[in-house]
Amino acid sequence: MVEQNNGNRSATISVLVENESGVLARVIGLFSGRGYNIDSLTVAPVERDRSKSRITIVTSGTEMVIEQIKAQLGRLVPVYRVQDLSKDGPHLARELALIKVVGIGDARQEALRLADAFRARVIDASTESFIFELTGATDKLDAFLDLMRPLGLAEVSRTGVAAIARGKSTIE
Amino acid sequence: MDGSIKTTEIMKSGAEALLRALKDQGVDVIFGYPGGAVLPIYDAIFQQNAIRHILVRHEQAAVHAAEGYARSTGKVGVVLVTSGPGATNAVTGLVDALMDSIPIVCLTGQVPTHLIGNDAFQEADTTGITRQATKHNYLVKRSEDLSRVVHEAFHVAKTGRPGPVLIDLPKDILINPAPYAEPNGLPHRSYRPRTAPDARKVAEAVALMKRAERPIVYSGGGVINAGPEAAKLLMEFVRLTGFPCTSTLMGLGAYPASDPQFLGMLGMHGTYEANMVMHGCDVMLNMGARFDDRVTGRLNAFSPGSKKIHVDIDPSSINKSVVVDVAIVGDATETLRALIAAWKADTQTQDREALAKWWQQIDVWRSKNSLRFTQNRDPGSIIKPQYAIERLYKATRGIAKDTYVTTEVGQHQMWAAQHFKFDKPNRWMTSGGLGTMGYGLPAAMGVQVANPDALVIDIAGEASILMNIQEMGTLAQYRLPVKIFILNNQYMGMVRQWQELLHGNRYSESYSAALPDFVKLAESFHAVGLRAEKVEDLDKVIAEMLAVDRPVIADICVDQKENVFPMIPSGAAHNEMLLGPEHKANAGGYGGGSVTDEGLVLV
Numbered sequence: 001m002v003e004q005n006n007g008n009r010s011a012t013i014s015v016l017v018e019n020e021s022g023v024l025a026r027v028i029g030l031f032s033g034r035g036y037n038i039d040s041l042t043v044a045p046v047e048r049d050r051s052k053s054r055i056t057i058v059t060s061g062t063e064m065v066i067e068q069i070k071a072q073l074g075r076l077v078p079v080y081r082v083q084d085l086s087k088d089g090p091h092l093a094r095e096l097a098l099i100k101v102v103g104i105g106d107a108r109q110e111a112l113r114l115a116d117a118f119r120a121r122v123i124d125a126s127t128e129s130f131i132f133e134l135t136g137a138t139d140k141l142d143a144f145l146d147l148m149r150p151l152g153l154a155e156v157s158r159t160g161v162a163a164i165a166r167g168k169s170t171i172e
Numbered sequence: 173m174d175g176s177i178k179t180t181e182i183m184k185s186g187a188e189a190l191l192r193a194l195k196d197q198g199v200d201v202i203f204g205y206p207g208g209a210v211l212p213i214y215d216a217i218f219q220q221n222a223i224r225h226i227l228v229r230h231e232q233a234a235v236h237a238a239e240g241y242a243r244s245t246g247k248v249g250v251v252l253v254t255s256g257p258g259a260t261n262a263v264t265g266l267v268d269a270l271m272d273s274i275p276i277v278c279l280t281g282q283v284p285t286h287l288i289g290n291d292a293f294q295e296a297d298t299t300g301i302t303r304q305a306t307k308h309n310y311l312v313k314r315s316e317d318l319s320r321v322v323h324e325a326f327h328v329a330k331t332g333r334p335g336p337v338l339i340d341l342p343k344d345i346l347i348n349p350a351p352y353a354e355p356n357g358l359p360h361r362s363y364r365p366r367t368a369p370d371a372r373k374v375a376e377a378v379a380l381m382k383r384a385e386r387p388i389v390y391s392g393g394g395v396i397n398a399g400p401e402a403a404k405l406l407m408e409f410v411r412l413t414g415f416p417c418t419s420t421l422m423g424l425g426a427y428p429a430s431d432p433q434f435l436g437m438l439g440m441h442g443t444y445e446a447n448m449v450m451h452g453c454d455v456m457l458n459m460g461a462r463f464d465d466r467v468t469g470r471l472n473a474f475s476p477g478s479k480k481i482h483v484d485i486d487p488s489s490i491n492k493s494v495v496v497d498v499a500i501v502g503d504a505t506e507t508l509r510a511l512i513a514a515w516k517a518d519t520q521t522q523d524r525e526a527l528a529k530w531w532q533q534i535d536v537w538r539s540k541n542s543l544r545f546t547q548n549r550d551p552g553s554i555i556k557p558q559y560a561i562e563r564l565y566k567a568t569r570g571i572a573k574d575t576y577v578t579t580e581v582g583q584h585q586m587w588a589a590q591h592f593k594f595d596k597p598n599r600w601m602t603s604g605g606l607g608t609m610g611y612g613l614p615a616a617m618g619v620q621v622a623n624p625d626a627l628v629i630d631i632a633g634e635a636s637i638l639m640n641i642q643e644m645g646t647l648a649q650y651r652l653p654v655k656i657f658i659l660n661n662q663y664m665g666m667v668r669q670w671q672e673l674l675h676g677n678r679y680s681e682s683y684s685a686a687l688p689d690f691v692k693l694a695e696s697f698h699a700v701g702l703r704a705e706k707v708e709d710l711d712k713v714i715a716e717m718l719a720v721d722r723p724v725i726a727d728i729c730v731d732q733k734e735n736v737f738p739m740i741p742s743g744a745a746h747n748e749m750l751l752g753p754e755h756k757a758n759a760g761g762y763g764g765g766s767v768t769d770e771g772l773v774l775v
Contacts, residue, residue, distance in 0.1 A: 075488055079362055080361075
């Protein structure tokens, strides 16, 4: 749980939903309609038969607002379960980024060295560019991107956060 | 709602499967308007007699009529409109039902599945447009989903916190054969609203209330929605505890207005005693209300010293704007039953002496008689709007029929809420949350369809009534003897009142210019038109209106300058009420007195 100033906190919320058309629009519409923040949102089917999807939302607000967000999500008809990972116990959160760095000479060498230090994989290379694949917590990705910026950072694609509770407990 | 299907048979068309599903859901009437995309349904309607169709004159009215039907019967109201403009016209009604938690199933036509997304004639993204306007919505893309979706829609509409559910029906789905499955009664996969209260929370609430010295029961629309049993239990609980009881606009009738323990409506135009009690109480039981801004006034000054117990079926209503001490998620009937049992089982004795003192204080507040007004009875005097409602109320007491009242939105609505007394639930239908002008006439139509022998009155303003006046045609067609009682002050009265109090008497665009002659208008729609211009006309016009077994418009010409009091100005607290025009100077003009700049931005 990250405490922010003015009583706001960041929350990572997992929502298990029926995998039906419009369900993501319902969730996003809820956030925009009620003025809540979305810092990150990911969604993909998680059941073998693709009948359920898991949405992970990173949001921020006062404790009252976050409780309200959870309650509002909970009353959407296709929602099975809402879990506040930041509150309910320790959890893991990861995202993946594909990062294109364009450059030659020393900058190129330095980018490669830093990528190695961050355990970013090179998944594409040309004489003037690299594409790195990096997985980790959001702040690790942010730190890496900050380092790449002066070294020719050209383009970024990030997945947003996927998160899960530690230990044997599950969302269901 | 999947799994064991009782019986499956193939119906000739989706439209037939749809009607069969409606019949199995107990639907006896549909409010609708035909169009290209729903022609297969209209064809199926033509070939059966189980379900009656009421043809409205505008799709918005179809939804309000279904709302009136739903609120007066407790059943789900059903609407049928075509694609595109049919659906978009229905949106206001859907949001109205969403805000006031009214169970509606709205069936909309859609272009055939292969044309969806092609900007076809009368195509609109109906599920997209109504996603935030409904509790839930569906687009049926496969014939095999049709009957399941219809059953599910009714379940979602009427359970938990009720609300409107929309089903978008592409024309090919309506034409092609479709399998029909009866409702299977299995629980929904993901939607399972909680109705049983947590026993520990109930005990906690009772412990707080037993120790209360200055208690109040603040009851809302949730008690009405839970059904007449909840209203009976509310009465039992209030009697058992000896607590005073107030009600929101939406909750009127759940507790009998004629009972001495009832303090009247609370909030912006609530009684002085109800608001002072809310401000000064030490324990508040909110039963099925949602701390609406019209009720709380300035939030940081709302009931500052009280412990708050909030019972609501919707978890998202709890701690939304007001933080409470005991939160109980549950249905009003079940929770009231549990509270009564726990109260009786609890061994603590009540501080009856403190309660008696509280009632003495309440009587002092009551003696202000905050709903007072003065009517000059000399012949030729102008009619006060409050007096008109009071006389109407008195007149309806004298007749044997059950009386239902709907309203439009504005000053007349508040005067009706203040001066028309309801002793039973489901007799009062008004647009509370959305505040939809034009609600009252179609709602009254729906009430009259559901209760053909009842007296149904739409208390209206001359501005609001024009918003759905076309429904006079529907009244005529179905011989619905709705009485439209217009308090005609030739102004959008509530707008004018705010302009007077907050905008320096600049009556910008609030004058009702070029009004029709309502008597002739009534006559042209095959109804009876009456008019009262002077105080001596009033009783006669009311008597005549009630005596006629036809639709009536009674045009009651009332004092243009009258304002609704008491009033808690925007941004003020409950104990900062304006009791009458003599307090106006306090609030007048920008930045003057008790209306702060902060209050001015509030609606």
